[in-house]
Amino acid sequence: MTSYHLDHLQHLETEAIHIMREVAGEFERPALLFSGGKDSICLLRLAEKAFRPSDIPMPLLNVDTGHHFPELNDFRDRRAKQLGARLIVRTVEDAIAKGIAQPSPGEISRNRLQIPTLLAAIEEFRFDCCIGGARRDEEKARAKERFFSFRDSFGQWDPKNQRPEIWNIYNGRLNPGENMRVFPLSNWTEMDVWQYIRRERLEVPSIYFSHTRKCVRRGGQWLPANHLVPPKPTEQVRDVVVRVRTIGDIISTGCVESPATSIDDIIAEIAAARVTERGSRADDKASEAAMEDRKKAGYF
Amino acid sequence: MPPPTLVNVPVDILRFNTCGSVDDGKSTLIGRLLYDSKSLMEDQIEALERSADITGGGQINLADLTDGLRAEREQGITIDVAYRYFATPRRKFIIADTPGHVQYTRNMVTGASTANLSIILVDARTGVIEQSRRHTAIASLLRIPHLVVAVNKMDLVGWSEERFFEIRAQFEEFLPRLDIKDVKFIPLSALNGDNVVDPSPHTPWYSGPTLLGHLETVHIASDWNLQGFRLPVQWVNRPNNPADPALHDFRGFSGQIAGGIVREGQKVLALPAGIVTTVKQIWTYDGMVGEAFCPQSVTLVLEHDIDVSRGSMIIGLEQRPGYSSDLQAEVCWMHTRPLQPGRKYFLKHTTHTVQVVVSELVTKLNMATLETEAGPAELAVNDIGEIRLRTAKPLVFDGYGTNRLTGSFILIEQGTNATVAAGMLRPPREIVKSENGDYVI
Incomplete structure (x- = not known):
């Protein structure tokens, strides 16, 4: 083996940096979607790698559903400050108040309502491109996604009519009102993300590590006890030693029982895992095509 | 749970695509690779079983793993390129599953353009058809370094050695007209898993590797071009930071090296400006480096302040483009x-x-x-x-x-x-x- 060799993480890294720089080079007003979750933490490090010593040439954008884990929002705000980045937060609460997002009667989940909130933020700031941390290994509909994913002027994804993507030449051309979603981590797996976090010594929100949390058993998984969906009389609230594997809203994120207190522990746990990451997301279990339908409507 | 030090980091990535016509069993082959290499998780298997109850009459359909869109499941066909990932201790694999029926060229070119290796599936019953020739021609055109001809459904021809060599001969008739250096023929059954991950008891006459065995060991280290330095400039890196004297005059050219090796102190030519200058620094987030090579992403600081912007190319003086x-x-x-x-x-x-x-x-x-x-x-x-x-x-x-x-x-x-x-x-x-x-x- 020559010394001119990159291991798999270095390959994924240089591919992602190339994509980030293509965005900076081809778009007028890009934004980077940053939630504070593990994937977008990697995105931020890749942005530093792509653009330092300059500032990251785009603001960070987060759609706050109002149902976020508080630990996540704290981390999000702190990390953005450390990097000297501009963080824009748009809330579903606000979007409902302004009539941009309309909850259906009895609808508690904010999952669907994120979509109009995001699209309104894109319009407000005239973003022509949003970089997101989605990965193709997460979900079957995402496995069909391009690095540069074209959205029409309604924000819609048309999976049957995607632009062919050849070599590393990305077609970022848009007409007014159209939009691009760009996914530099497309080729990364959950394991790659954690190995990268370990290699780069990146800080992650505390809820990824083992902690004691009040949970209710529902639908075969531990959900954090919360006031939004109070436990039914038949359900018991218990203190459980858990961690989250993927972070969604507090009402739909299943916690896994885990003693993992370090990144090394998490990597070992994933290596031995027998269910996928999204297996703990109630929003994806809705139907076989839950993700596809949300993406077509403008989800990232 | 194994101690963390035993979790292997794969040493490199192999990208491959699968092509064949409808019903050659591409998706089944990928499903089988994932299933037999234990890359599938329980909830994925459960989801498969759920969909089997609804649409498959109880029979698990491994193709459901890759056909991610509703229309694909309804029609039982693959519409667009799907990407799948798995890893063994030796390698990480990126699979592009490219549909064979409609838009075949478009889809195959998309899936194969970044591939190190292409798998062409052939139904052992029908042998080489026009699609096999077409896919092989595209693989050749795209200069994919390695080709595997997977002769599938061998169980349906009674594991006939004669049939396998007949198909091999059909390929060898037109291969000389193409630009393909490395071709491997493997007899298998994706449905039953013969010679996919585990060697088949039905092919005592075949002494070659299983498909996964081949994917794990095929030599790909030299697939990147290390001759003739090329840096297409993506972005000019100019920190807007007048307060920091170290960055005040910083002007770097960021890009992914598309060929060759660059060293600090080396003379380079900037095009289209047509000006020779010297590499003063090779800047990365992790610190300055003495040399960098394809396909690393770097930022070059040049000795002179010359006209270079996005779309310019910085090249070495040898092996000119x-x-x-x-x-x-x-x-x-x-x-x-x-x-x-x-x-x-x-x-x-x-x-x-x-x-x-x-x-x-x-x-x-x-x-x-x-x-x-x-x-x-x-x-x-x-x-x-x-x-x-x-x-x-x-x-x-x-x-x-x-x-x-x-x-x-x-x-x-x-x-x-x-x-x-x-x-x-x-x-x-x-x-x-x-x-x-x-x-x-």
Whole structure:
């Protein structure tokens, strides 16, 4: 083996940096979607790698559903400050108040309502491109996604009519009102993300590590006890030693029982895992095509 | 749970694509690879079983793993390229599952353009058909370094050694006309898992590796080009930070090295400026480095303040590229509006987008015979042909056979912005002349 060799993480890294720089080079007003979750933490490090010593040439954008884990929002705000980045937060609460997002009667989940909130933020700031941390290994509909994913002027994804993507030449051309979603981590797996976090010594929100949390058993998984969906009389609230594997809203994120207190522990746990990451997301279990339908409507 | 130190980090990545026609069993093969290499998780298997109850009459359909869109499941076909990932302790694998029936050229080119290896599936009962020839021709055109011919459904021909060698002979009839160096033939049954991950008891006459065994060991270290330094500039890195004296004058050129090796102190030529200067620093987030190589992403700081911007190319003084606005290329046409001479497009090559006019359609490839036909009137969707182009500004380029990254381009339709073609440049007739580079500051 020559010394001119990159291991798999270095390959994924240089591919992602190339994509980030293509965005900076081809778009007028890009934004980077940053939630504070593990994937977008990697995105931020890749942005530093792509653009330092300059500032990251785009603001960070987060759609706050109002149902976020508080630990996540704290981390999000702190990390953005450390990097000297501009963080824009748009809330579903606000979007409902302004009539941009309309909850259906009895609808508690904010999952669907994120979509109009995001699209309104894109319009407000005239973003022509949003970089997101989605990965193709997460979900079957995402496995069909391009690095540069074209959205029409309604924000819609048309999976049957995607632009062919050849070599590393990305077609970022848009007409007014159209939009691009760009996914530099497309080729990364959950394991790659954690190995990268370990290699780069990146800080992650505390809820990824083992902690004691009040949970209710529902639908075969531990959900954090919360006031939004109070436990039914038949359900018991218990203190459980858990961690989250993927972070969604507090009402739909299943916690896994885990003693993992370090990144090394998490990597070992994933290596031995027998269910996928999204297996703990109630929003994806809705139907076989839950993700596809949300993406077509403008989800990232 | 194993101690963390025992969790292996794969040493490299192999990208491969699978192609075949409808019902050759591509998706089943991928499902089998994932299933038998234990890359599937319980909830995925559960989801498979759920869909089996609904649509499959109780039979688990491994193809459901890759057919991610509702329309695909309803119609039982694959519509678009799907990507799948798995890893063994030796390697990480990226699979592009490319559908074979509609839009085959478009999908296969998309899935195969970054591949180290292509798997061509052949149904042992039917043998080589036009699609097999077409897929092999595209793999050859894209210069995919390694090819595997997976002779599938061997169980349905009674594991006949004779049949296997018949199919191999059918391939060997047309392989000499193509540009493929490494071909491996493997008899298997994706449905039952023979010779996919585990060796089959039915093929005592076959002594070669299983499919996964081959994927794990095929030599790919030399697939990147380390000859002739090329850095297409993506982005000019100028910190807007007057307070920091160290950064006040910083002006770096960021990009992914598309060929060769660059060293600090080396002389380089910036094009189209045509000015020779010296590499002062190779800057990365993790610190300055003495040298960097393809495909690393770096930021170069040059000795002199010269005109370099996005779309410029910084090159080494050895192995000079071509520099011309008159180009000849093979293209795969991907749009239902055909290519006709005289039409204008945008051409994106590395980080450079220029206007281009198609000056001539030279030949078209006949897929049935793999012979070229001169002077076609147009190239229709899924056609492959050779064309001449005139660009509004000259391109700095290499032949595709020399460098996949600086020898490739896409054509974009003006107005709709649709990506309509993938192009592979012929070797340059003229290279960058030395007088272009004699102007040293």
